[in-house]
Amino acid sequence: MDKFDQHILKILQQDASISMNDLAEKVGLSATPCWRRIQAMEKAGIIRGKVALADAEKLNVGLTTFVMVKTNQHNQAWLEKFAAVADAMPEIVEFYRMSGEVDYLLKVVVPDMKAYDAFYQELIEKADFSDISSSFAMEEIKYTTALPVTYS
Amino acid sequence: MDKFDQHILKILQQDASISMNDLAEKVGLSATPCWRRIQAMEKAGIIRGKVALADAEKLNVGLTTFVMVKTNQHNQAWLEKFAAVADAMPEIVEFYRMSGEVDYLLKVVVPDMKAYDAFYQELIEKADFSDISSSFAMEEIKYTTALPVTYS
DNA sequence: ATTGAAACATCAATGTC
DNA sequence: GACATTGATGTTTCAAT
Numbered sequence: 001m002d003k004f005d006q007h008i009l010k011i012l013q014q015d016a017s018i019s020m021n022d023l024a025e026k027v028g029l030s031a032t033p034c035w036r037r038i039q040a041m042e043k044a045g046i047i048r049g050k051v052a053l054a055d056a057e058k059l060n061v062g063l064t065t066f067v068m069v070k071t072n073q074h075n076q077a078w079l080e081k082f083a084a085v086a087d088a089m090p091e092i093v094e095f096y097r098m099s100g101e102v103d104y105l106l107k108v109v110v111p112d113m114k115a116y117d118a119f120y121q122e123l124i125e126k127a128d129f130s131d132i133s134s135s136f137a138m139e140e141i142k143y144t145t146a147l148p149v150t151y152s
Numbered sequence: 153m154d155k156f157d158q159h160i161l162k163i164l165q166q167d168a169s170i171s172m173n174d175l176a177e178k179v180g181l182s183a184t185p186c187w188r189r190i191q192a193m194e195k196a197g198i199i200r201g202k203v204a205l206a207d208a209e210k211l212n213v214g215l216t217t218f219v220m221v222k223t224n225q226h227n228q229a230w231l232e233k234f235a236a237v238a239d240a241m242p243e244i245v246e247f248y249r250m251s252g253e254v255d256y257l258l259k260v261v262v263p264d265m266k267a268y269d270a271f272y273q274e275l276i277e278k279a280d281f282s283d284i285s286s287s288f289a290m291e292e293i294k295y296t297t298a299l300p301v302t303y304s
Numbered sequence: 305a306t307t308g309a310a311a312c313a314t315c316a317a318t319g320t321c
Numbered sequence: 322g323a324c325a326t327t328g329a330t331g332t333t334t335c336a337a338t
Contacts, residue, residue: 013203015201016202019314019315019316020316031316033323035316035317036322039317044210046206047206047207048205049169049205050168050202050204050205051165051168051202051205051297052161052164052165052200052201053201054161054165055198058198059303059304060304061299061303066257086293086294087294090298090300093295093298093299094295094296095292095294095295096218096290096291096292096293097290098218098290099290100287100288105287105289109300111303136251137250137257138251139248141248141256142238142245142246143246144245145297146203146206147213148211148243148261151262151263152212171329171330172330181307182307182308182309185307188306
């Protein structure tokens with residue numbers, strides 16, 4: 001990935017609705033090579049896709065919660081079941097297996113505390129944990145889907 | 153927001169590169185009303201924009217870390233400075249002010265441990281904290297930018 | 305007020321140099 | 322990598338419900 005690819009990717013990660021001509025002008029190329037580079041990056045899997053981003057407040061999911069899960073079930077079958085459960089719950093937008101004290105970390109979006117409680121009840125019913133603790137976000141200071149291009 | 157809008161939004165949050173005709177067919181409308189609804193949702197701020205998603209591994213930022221920050225500086229000026237610092241660091245992709253024990257939570261993406269250490273040094277140099285602890289993601293089980301449409 | 309079908313304009317995609 | 326052409330797609334108009 002050269003400078004041009006990095007520049008293209010940086011722009012597209014911020015705004016993918018830009019026209020090929022405008023993009024080409026910004027990076028200092030003509031439209032064709034610009035288009036070819038995008039195709040190549042898609043084919044290589046560098047660009048995973050193009051999505052619309054929605055506003056959390058407007059969609060009535062203004063409460064973001066981080067759920068820290070500890071378990072004593074460290075087998076593959078349990079994880080697979082938990083992963084399937086998480087996949088089917090649209091409130092869970094991120095889900096990581098962690099190192100250290102906490103086994104799993106979930107990012108959850110719901111309308112309010114009442115909805116979070118309902119979500120929580122549903123979650124612990126579907127998978128059993130040894131310990132769960134929840135931390136609530138008071139303010140979103142930064143959220144971006146754009147990854148750094150400086151390391152590639 | 154009626155059923156049609158919800159359906160359109162759900163699809164566009166998964167794939168915004170779909171053509172207007174294909175989208176129209178999926179939701180059971182023709183292209184024109186479909187297009188109008190998207191315009192309306194953009195104008196209303198429900199749709200914040202369209203972006204390209206990049207692959208973290210391919211961009212050499214395969215290590216995701218959650219940084220929990222405690223501080224004794226609870227004034228607005230300090231937060232604004234910290235926010236500006238975070239905004240300028242592309243490795244920080246999410247940043248929340250939290251309730252409870254931890255004051256701030258950051259999600260950080262870097263190539264590896266060595267790079268994380270360099271990032272960490274840079275961070276604590278630019279803003280002073282009373283306590284920082286880092287948790288590393290071993291596995292990304294779910295990550296989606298699609299918010300639930302079921303609450304709207 | 306909202307839709308669908310057709311005309312129109314714009315842009316992406318291809319071939320050639 | 323640039324230029325010119327083709328084909329597909331987004332966008333507007335207008336009649337109809």
